[in-house]
Amino acid sequence: MDNKEAYTDFALVYDELMIDIPYDAYVDLISLAADGIKEKKIIDVGCGTGLLSVKLSQGGAFVTGIDLSRDMLNVAEKRANDLSLDIDFLEKPMQAIEGEEQFDVAVIAIDSLNYLPDRESVLDTFNGIHSVLKNGGVLVFDVHSTFKTDVIFMEGPFTFNNDRIAYIWNTEEGDEEHSVMSELSFFVKEDSGLYRRFDERHQQRTFHVYEYVDLLREAGFTIERIFADWEDEPPHEESERIFFQARK
The missing domain is CATH 3.40.50.150 (Vaccinia Virus protein VP39)
Structure with a gap:
């Protein structure tokens, strides 16, 4: 993606x-x-x-x-x-x-x-x-900063939950120097009260x-x-x- x-x-x-x-x-x-x-x-x-x-x-x-x-x-x-x-x-x-x-x-x-x-x-x-x-x-x-990509992001996984949106955010070192690949699984509460899941993949580099x-x-x-x-x-x-x- x-x-x-x-x-x-x-x-x-x-x-x-x-x-x-x-x-x-x-x-x-x-x-x-x-x-x-x-x-x-x-x-x-x-x-x-x-x-x-x-x-x-x-x-x-x-x-x-x-x-x-x-x-x-x-x-x-x-x-x-x-x-x-x-x-x-x-x-x-x-x-x-x-x-x-x-x-x-x-x-x-x-x-x-x-x-x-x-x-x-x-x-x-x-x-x-x-x-x-x-x-x-x-x-x-x-x-x-390179400190953030190389150190902070590598401390994952990270999680978040505010009752309407939750995510699990996994990170790994990217192929290029000072790059990070993020895989996120989102859970969004629908009007029915059930949660819909979608997954994303993001890459950043500094x-x-x-x-x-x-x-x-x-x-x-x-x-x-x-x-x-x-x-x-x-x-x-x-x-x-x-x-x-x-x-x-």
């Missing part, structure tokens, strides 16, 4: 599983990097169900969200329509971004970049984003901080900030989420 197919059923439960993600903090990071978001044109890359896109739009930004999963985008479009927000959602892989210089900000949030399989795909994504950013535009993104720096520079970006775990502190050997801010 490729990553596009993997999100078919997952789209239906994604929001509940992401409830603890501090999206408001992400909006603050973007606002700080862009000197505010009001009336800024922002491309939300790997937007998923539109949780961040909606918050950016509510803050006055003009938002375009892209994702390779039509099921995710269906949820995002309904969310935006229900809130009467004018957000453009496009179905495409992030490494296929191309076009004219039009955006002030690009964001790749919550380790979406880690679904790319190799350095070439990451570079293609950075090149595409560079091409659609205005001069002076900023890219903000986060990725798993790279060392210096490799992301090299790829950003190759794409023409200047690195402005690298920090970790939602704090204004440099990464250390046990950091789990690494953030980058780069300028065109």
Whole structure:
């Protein structure tokens, strides 16, 4: 199963599983990097169900969200329509971004970049984003650290149960360096009170901080900030989420 197919059923439960993600903090990071978001044109890359896109739009930004999963985008479009927000959602892989210089900000949030399989795909994504950013535009993104893929993820299996959704999440080392293969069994409570099961397989990969720096520079970006775990502190050997801010 490729990553596009993997999100078919997952789209239906994604929001509940992401409830603890501090999206408001992400909006603050973007606002700080862009000197505010009001009336800024922002491309939300790997937007998923539109949780961040909606918050950016509510803050006055003009938002375009892209994702390779039509099921995710269906949820995002309904969310935006229900809130009467004018957000453009496009179905495409992030490494296929191309076009004219039009955006002030690009964001790749919550380790979406880690679904790319190799350095070439990451570079293609950075090149595409560079091409659609205005001069002076900023890219903000986060990725798993190598410590997280190599150590934390290997501590599975992980479990979750909130009475409506339960899962068993098994992980194993992937074929490539700093990659992880996840096999998830979900159990979702139906109106009848019975649980429906579906299974998914996801693969993620990350790279060392210096490799992301090299790829950003190759794409023409200047690195402005690298920090970790939602704090204004440099990464250390046990950091789990690494953030980058780069300028065109």
